[in-house]
Amino acid sequence: MSPEAEPHVPLLPEKKSSARPASVSGAVFNVSTTIIGAGIMSIPATLKVLGAVPAFVLIMVIAWLADVSVEFLLRFTHSGEATTYAGLMKESFGRVGSVAVQVCVMITNLGCLIIYLIIIGDVLSGNQPDGSVHLGILQEWFGVHWWNSREFALLFILVFVMLPLVLLRRVESLRFSSAVSVLLAVVFVAISSVLAVCALLEGKAKSPRLLPDLENRSSFFNLFTAVPVIVTAFTFHFNVHPIGSELARPSHMIAAVRISLVLCASIYFAIGIFGYLLFGDSIMADILINFDRDSDTAIGSLLNDTVRLSYALHLMLVFPLLNFSLRANIDEFLFQKKPLLATDTPRFLWLTLVLLVISYLAAIAIPDIWYFFQFVGSTSAVCLAFIFPGAIVLRDIHGISTVKDRVVAGVMIGLAAITSTVAILTNIYSLTGSRS
Numbered sequence: 001m002s003p004e005a006e007p008h009v010p011l012l013p014e015k016k017s018s019a020r021p022a023s024v025s026g027a028v029f030n031v032s033t034t035i036i037g038a039g040i041m042s043i044p045a046t047l048k049v050l051g052a053v054p055a056f057v058l059i060m061v062i063a064w065l066a067d068v069s070v071e072f073l074l075r076f077t078h079s080g081e082a083t084t085y086a087g088l089m090k091e092s093f094g095r096v097g098s099v100a101v102q103v104c105v106m107i108t109n110l111g112c113l114i115i116y117l118i119i120i121g122d123v124l125s126g127n128q129p130d131g132s133v134h135l136g137i138l139q140e141w142f143g144v145h146w147w148n149s150r151e152f153a154l155l156f157i158l159v160f161v162m163l164p165l166v167l168l169r170r171v172e173s174l175r176f177s178s179a180v181s182v183l184l185a186v187v188f189v190a191i192s193s194v195l196a197v198c199a200l201l202e203g204k205a206k207s208p209r210l211l212p213d214l215e216n217r218s219s220f221f222n223l224f225t226a227v228p229v230i231v232t233a234f235t236f237h238f239n240v241h242p243i244g245s246e247l248a249r250p251s252h253m254i255a256a257v258r259i260s261l262v263l264c265a266s267i268y269f270a271i272g273i274f275g276y277l278l279f280g281d282s283i284m285a286d287i288l289i290n291f292d293r294d295s296d297t298a299i300g301s302l303l304n305d306t307v308r309l310s311y312a313l314h315l316m317l318v319f320p321l322l323n324f325s326l327r328a329n330i331d332e333f334l335f336q337k338k339p340l341l342a343t344d345t346p347r348f349l350w351l352t353l354v355l356l357v358i359s360y361l362a363a364i365a366i367p368d369i370w371y372f373f374q375f376v377g378s379t380s381a382v383c384l385a386f387i388f389p390g391a392i393v394l395r396d397i398h399g400i401s402t403v404k405d406r407v408v409a410g411v412m413i414g415l416a417a418i419t420s421t422v423a424i425l426t427n428i429y430s431l432t433g434s435r436s
Contacts, residue, residue, distance in 0.1 A: 027256035028263070030243045030321075031236055033178040035264045036185050037112055037318050039233025041119055041311075043268045044275030044287045046226040051211040052276070056269055058230055063265040065412055066234045069389035070257050072409070073240060079398040084241050086332070089388060092395040101388060102333045105238045107380035109326035110359065112232075116315040116322075117154055117363035123312040124157075125150040137305055151364055157316065158356055165320040166327075166352055174321055181317035184310045189271050191307040196274040206280030227419045228378040233268060234261075235381040237389070238325050327351055378420040386416040 047055045073088065082088040085105075089097030121127075125148055126136035138148035146152065168174065244253035275283055279290045291304045331341045331351060341348050390409035393401050401409075 024247070024252050024256050024259075027243050027247055027253060028259050029179045029182050030239065031256055031260040032263055033181050033318055033321060034236040034239045035234060035260060036182070036267065037116070037233075037315070037322070039229075040185065040188070040268060040271055041287055042229050043233060043272045044279075044283050046229050047272045047276045048209075048281055048283050049226045051209045052273065053210050055226070055272060058227065059265055059268055059272075062227075062230050062234050063261045066236075066385060067258055067261055068408060069386055069412065070237065070240055071254060072389040072393050072405070073237065074244065074253060075400065076392050076398060077241065079400055083245065085238060085384075085388075086329075088241075088392060092392050092397050097388075099333070101384070102329045104380035104383045104388075105329045106326060106333070108232075108235060108376055108384060109238065109322045109329075110355070111376040111380070112322050113319060113326065113355075113359045114362040114366065116319050117158075117359055118366060120157060120312050120315055121150045121154050121363060123308045124148070124153040137308060140305075154360060154363060158360055161316050162319055162356065163352075165317075166323045166356065167349075168320065169348065174324065177317040178321060181314045184314035184317070185267065188307055188311045188314065189267055189274070191303050191310070192271055192274040192278070195303060195307075196277040199278055206277055209276075209281075228376070228382065228423050230268075231385055231416075232376050232381045234264070235385045236260075237384045238329075239321075242325070323352075323355060327355060330355075378423045382416045382420050386412045390416075 043055075043059075046058075050058065073085065076092075077083070077088055080088070080091050082091050086098040086101045089101045091097075093100075122136065124136045124138050126139055135144075136148070136150075136153075138153060142148060165174075165177070240253070240257070243256075247253050247256070271287075275287045275290075279287070283290055291308050328341065331338075331347070335341075335347065338344065338347065341351070390413040393405050393409035394413075396406075
């Protein structure tokens with residue numbers, strides 16, 4: 001196949017490789033790491049907006065739609081010659097399609113990397129949402145100093161933790177960090193569940209709202225702002241092809257995706273319930289901020305600190321995985337005729353450093369992850385997760401779509417477009433209303 005027919009993704013392994021095929025368990029870890037990311041942080045806040053029952057239903061529906069959309073992508077991939085998401089869209093819609101995927105991956109991944117740094121900054125140096133002060137771990141341990149400020153703490157993490165990881169030139173080098181990151185996420189949920197159970201036994205737990213509070217028309221439209229948050233939490237489609245290319249059979253990727261979706265949906269709903277039991281309506285868009293509360297016992301304080309540090313470390317390990325896809329897509333978009341990025345050290349280094357600097361500056365300037373989740377989920381993430389896969393099915397250049405496929409694809413695109421539009425308009429109204 002000619003280079004013009006298929007965009008090449010730098011640093012990714014070739015589809016046909018002599019290397020030993022990856023295991024399904026390894027694929028489950030990589031997919032789960034991509035899914036969980038920072039999405040788990042804002043899931044409890046969606047229960048605050050939606051109520052427990054609608055939130056559970058929405059998580060299940062979006063997880064199911066994500067499974068359907070991935071099945072669409074893989075089926076059309078193996079019916080044609082494409083080996084990447086961008087290549088798949090190029091087969092159906094030409095150069096415009098491949099560029100659309102690359103731009104959406106850039107927006108989604110860069111947004112997520114900024115969100116990761118915001119959360120890490122919240123954990124280490126605290127935040128002050130709506131005027132209320134939430135101290136970070138470093139400030140609680142050592143007091144407020146210049147060296148544990150948000151700006152300095154994030155700079156230290158970027159230079160001494162992030163930089164060595166993002167300088168790795170092969171995605172295979174990140175497989176162990178992905179496994180550790182999933183384990184840390186499980187530790188986070190486990191400790192949260194223990195704290196919630198203790199609160200229940202002590203009679204301090206908050207009663208979760210089962211249904212949304214619809215006091216007025218604006219409350220109803222605010223429900224739509226939770227949808228993009230959950231969509232972003234289930235957007236992993238940009239890593240389907242690189243992870244699937246390492247497996248022996250396409251069916252193995254479908255199985256890995258389904259296992260990961262069940263696992264992550266369970267984790268999401270569990271942390272949503274446990275978080276709401278602990279903090280009720282006082283829950284923040286980033287639940288880690290809530291864990292700065294004082295505890296009556298030394299063990300309680302230790303658990304609060306452990307739950308925050310475990311997830312901050314989790315995000316540090318997820319960061320290079322998403323940075324890998326982001327860097328590859330930017331390089332493919334800007335330097336199509338250049339040598340492979342892994343073989344061009346100057347280009348690799350300056351592109352890596354530029355992405356780190358942009359992420360750092362944005363994380364310092366933006367204090368609230370809720371708006372970032374809504375923006376990304378209402379635009380690029382919903383395109384990658386639902387609109388593009390649905391459009392490929394409706395285009396059907398291989399003639400393999402069934403009537404059921406076309407109906408599901410049409411409904412998927414329609415729901416995604418309507419909810420995203422309402423969410424964007426609601427956010428604009430909220431922002432303009434708060435400033436007037």
